[in-house]
Amino acid sequence: MTTTPLPLPTCCTALSSDWPFPFPAEGARLVSMRFDPARLDHGDFGRCGIAPPRGVSKRQTEYLAGRLCAHEALRLTWGNGVMVKPNEDRSPAWPAGCVGSITHGGGWAGAVVAQASHWRGLGLDVERQLDVGRADRLMEEILTPAERQGYSTLSDTERALKVTLTFSLKESLFKALYPLVRTRFYFEHAELVHFSRDGSARLRLLTDLTPEWTRGAELDGQFVCFEDYLLSLVSIRAA
Known part of the structure; x- marks a missing residue:
C-alpha cells in the first residue's frame, strides 16, 4: 500500500479528481487521466508494480492508465492505494469493503471507487461519440x-x-x-x-x-x- 501518489509514466498526463457527472454519488471518487500509447515505456509496468497484459501498445497503455487511476482513487478514498489486480474472469479484484469500476478508450482513462457501505455496485464507461x-x-x-x-x-x-x-x-x-x-x-x-x-x-x-x-x-x-x-x-x- 502507498500513502503518496505514484510517479506517473511519460505516456500519462496528470491525474484529475474532478467529478464530471451532473449528479453526485455519495462517497464515490472518480480519478481520470489522458494517455498516449506512442509514449509507452515498457519499463513503466515494473516501476509501477503492474504485470503487463498481453497485446499491442495501445491495449497495454490503456491497462496501465486505468490501473493508475484506480490506485489514486483508492488512495484518495482510504488514505492508501493498492494496485488492483485482475480476477480469473479478468474483472478488477477490488479490496475488501470497496466497489469500483475502470474504463478507458480513445486516450482517456478513469476509475470510480467507493466504500461498499455506500454502494453495492458501480459501473463506469467511456466511449468516443x-x-x-x-x-x-x-x-x-x-x-x-x-x-x-x-x-x-x-x-x-x-x-x-x-x-x-x-x-x-x-x-x-x-x-x-x-x-x-x-x-x-x-x-x-x-x-x-x-x-x-x-x-x-x-x-x-x-x-x-x-x-x-x-x-x-x-x-x-x-x-x-x-x-x-x-x-x-x-x-x-x-x-
Whole structure:
C-alpha cells in the first residue's frame, strides 16, 4: 500500500479528481487521466508494480492508465492505494469493503471507487461519440426493438447520441451488476427506458439474472458529454 501518489509514466498526463457527472454519488471518487500509447515505456509496468497484459501498445497503455487511476482513487478514498489486480474472469479484484469500476478508450482513462457501505455496485464507461454513419450500422446490434421505435425520425445528431449513449449505459450496467450476479448478459438483455438532456437515465432488465435481479428491475444511470467523449455511470446503492 502507498500513502503518496505514484510517479506517473511519460505516456500519462496528470491525474484529475474532478467529478464530471451532473449528479453526485455519495462517497464515490472518480480519478481520470489522458494517455498516449506512442509514449509507452515498457519499463513503466515494473516501476509501477503492474504485470503487463498481453497485446499491442495501445491495449497495454490503456491497462496501465486505468490501473493508475484506480490506485489514486483508492488512495484518495482510504488514505492508501493498492494496485488492483485482475480476477480469473479478468474483472478488477477490488479490496475488501470497496466497489469500483475502470474504463478507458480513445486516450482517456478513469476509475470510480467507493466504500461498499455506500454502494453495492458501480459501473463506469467511456466511449468516443459515434458518427451517424457508424451509429446507423450498429443500431440493430445495440438497440432492442423497443429502443428502435422512432429511430428513423431522429436527426443525425440525435441518432448518433442515442446509439452511443445506449451502448455506453449498457456497458456501465454490466460493470455495476456483474460482480453481484456473476452472470454475463448482453445488449439485448437490457433497455434504455429514459434519458434526459440533464444527464439522467434509467435502464430496465429484460432477463432474469438472479432471484434478486429479475426481468423488469430498473436502475438509474447518468451521463455527461465532453469534447468528443461520452461518459456514463450506473450506481447501485447499498441497502
